[in-house]
Amino acid sequence: MCGIVGYVGTRGSVDVLLGGLKRLEYRGYDSAGVAVIDADGHLGTRKHAGKLGILTDDLAAAPLADGHTGIGHTRWATHGGPTDENAHPHLGDDGKLALIHNGIIENFAELKGELLASGHTFHSETDTEVAALLVGDAFRATGDLTAAMLQVVNRLEGAFTLLAVHADQPGVVVGARRNSPLVIGLGEGENFLGSDVAAFVEYTHRAMEIGQDQLVTIRPDSVEVVDFGGAPVAPPTFEVDWDASAAEKGGWSSFMAKEISEEPEAVAKTILGRVTDGLVDLPEVTALGPEVLRSIDRVLIIACGTAAYAGMVGKYAIEQWARIPVDVELAHEFRYREPVLSPNTLVVSISQSGETMDTLMAVKYARERGARTLSICNTQGATIPRESDAVVYTHAGPEVAVASTKAFVAQITATYLLGLQLGQVRGALTDDEARGLVAELQAVPEKLATVLGVGDRIKELAHWMADTRSVLFLGRHVGYPVALEGALKLKELAYIHAEGFAAGELKHGPIALIEPGQVVFVLVPSPRDPRSLHSKVVSNIQEIRARGARVIAIAEEGDVAVLPHADEVIRIPLASPFFEPLLAVVPLHYFGMELASAKGLDVDQPRNLAKSVTVE
Numbered sequence: 001m002c003g004i005v006g007y008v009g010t011r012g013s014v015d016v017l018l019g020g021l022k023r024l025e026y027r028g029y030d031s032a033g034v035a036v037i038d039a040d041g042h043l044g045t046r047k048h049a050g051k052l053g054i055l056t057d058d059l060a061a062a063p064l065a066d067g068h069t070g071i072g073h074t075r076w077a078t079h080g081g082p083t084d085e086n087a088h089p090h091l092g093d094d095g096k097l098a099l100i101h102n103g104i105i106e107n108f109a110e111l112k113g114e115l116l117a118s119g120h121t122f123h124s125e126t127d128t129e130v131a132a133l134l135v136g137d138a139f140r141a142t143g144d145l146t147a148a149m150l151q152v153v154n155r156l157e158g159a160f161t162l163l164a165v166h167a168d169q170p171g172v173v174v175g176a177r178r179n180s181p182l183v184i185g186l187g188e189g190e191n192f193l194g195s196d197v198a199a200f201v202e203y204t205h206r207a208m209e210i211g212q213d214q215l216v217t218i219r220p221d222s223v224e225v226v227d228f229g230g231a232p233v234a235p236p237t238f239e240v241d242w243d244a245s246a247a248e249k250g251g252w253s254s255f256m257a258k259e260i261s262e263e264p265e266a267v268a269k270t271i272l273g274r275v276t277d278g279l280v281d282l283p284e285v286t287a288l289g290p291e292v293l294r295s296i297d298r299v300l301i302i303a304c305g306t307a308a309y310a311g312m313v314g315k316y317a318i319e320q321w322a323r324i325p326v327d328v329e330l331a332h333e334f335r336y337r338e339p340v341l342s343p344n345t346l347v348v349s350i351s352q353s354g355e356t357m358d359t360l361m362a363v364k365y366a367r368e369r370g371a372r373t374l375s376i377c378n379t380q381g382a383t384i385p386r387e388s389d390a391v392v393y394t395h396a397g398p399e400v401a402v403a404s405t406k407a408f409v410a411q412i413t414a415t416y417l418l419g420l421q422l423g424q425v426r427g428a429l430t431d432d433e434a435r436g437l438v439a440e441l442q443a444v445p446e447k448l449a450t451v452l453g454v455g456d457r458i459k460e461l462a463h464w465m466a467d468t469r470s471v472l473f474l475g476r477h478v479g480y481p482v483a484l485e486g487a488l489k490l491k492e493l494a495y496i497h498a499e500g501f502a503a504g505e506l507k508h509g510p511i512a513l514i515e516p517g518q519v520v521f522v523l524v525p526s527p528r529d530p531r532s533l534h535s536k537v538v539s540n541i542q543e544i545r546a547r548g549a550r551v552i553a554i555a556e557e558g559d560v561a562v563l564p565h566a567d568e569v570i571r572i573p574l575a576s577p578f579f580e581p582l583l584a585v586v587p588l589h590y591f592g593m594e595l596a597s598a599k600g601l602d603v604d605q606p607r608n609l610a611k612s613v614t615v616e
């Protein structure tokens, strides 16, 4: 939530900042702004409510005097609505200091009272302006931006990443972070700060993690990091493993269209290098030690939204393959009760961004109470993996569209690798069983590539249904979380009422929703499944059709038994039950996207949302 970029070097800063903001806009798009110190040492700012394009057009029409030092911000509003006044940067020290912020300053009311009493006036309703004024005052007293920022961060409570520049110190950007993301981009004769590496990957692949409660000062030729006590620290560096082009739309109509097309690759890359001699080999997990892995008596998966649905799919597989009880909890529900945890509980967090505040806080909570923590994460240098005992990265590549798609299949894949690894180490799977399952997982990307072909058919369906006001989704077993995922995509993208149900639950209430014309997507399990779930789901279809529902079945190739009962059948390739969700979700991802497009909505940036939810 909120994207932040900072630059010092030799390039024109406005271009660097706008380029960085363009790649960070998925983090929030209520307003955008920049501040630069020009060649004469004057601070200039420009900011506008609305999407980044408004700011970019304005700067093209009336350029800002440029220089080589600046900061930029794209906002997801928390304190104060999305107006020009509330857009960042905010100013201090009589307009000589500019500051941007991601997060929430919880004690801002108290600090604001203090500042009002000492004669300051406020120009916005934000909590951020408090920090700008405080750092401005501290600069007057110290004459140094790093010292000023250090004084102030120790007075702030809550979550924040702050970046500031001051006209009297051109060539310097100071950043600070507590519970919000910030990464350093290391260049030659230039340095960068960003909410994530997308902010600067066009210019450098070398990056440095900045830890919790640390402050960084970048100049063209130096990067200095200290903790909030002022003691120097030497954070680890890492290489960004993807190119700027991976975060570009290319020829696609939307990032979402591009990212759905990358689902096969997301699965393939997440498996790549993690299979040895036909068995799963996850050194990130085995490094915990065989004793520890054998002593785990419970797995608790914590995540939010789509990542939680991936966790629900993972639950079925881990329990089956490793024979360990698995629970899945929404991260925000988890830590506000007193969950029972022990050193033998493995808490697995799942997060695409690695910054979701609810998930981060849940991980910290679990760790403080002695549980072992493992994160499944898609973003290098993110906070959640750093706060965990171990990390299994998904290699889906940067996900820019706000609605998660390719990360979902990569997350499921990672939970499967984890389940297989645990099953192998604990002897719950024989090598032959494990090899068979691994081979099936490895076959998924090719099958997924064929499912992408359903896109055109789904587009037709979506156009036909553009006025639909409610859609239901039914699934069973691993199909149930996929039904939830299909419904979430419709809510967030097409803004229509959608619900996912476990098919078996239908008769316990939801069937009352069925009236003539109600559209219901049904995930039909394979008829080859020995547990006869297929016939149970077909019975469910008959029950709802008898009441007028219009059924769109997602069923495997060759399942003719479903034909008489469905109005439409979308085919997926044959796979055994655990691998069906990876295939069946693709038509649902397409459907959310196409229905939103048919309604003329912005597929990549749905209203009220931001990709990375870094506030609670």
Ligand code: F6R
Binding pocket: 304, 305, 306, 307, 308, 350, 351, 352, 353, 354, 355, 356, 359, 402, 403, 404, 405, 488, 489, 492, 611, 612, 613
């Ligand atoms: C839905 C979606 C969200 C995220 C959720 C968790 O399409 O994208 O529900 O899945 O906010 O985000 P991460 O995975 O970044 O923790």
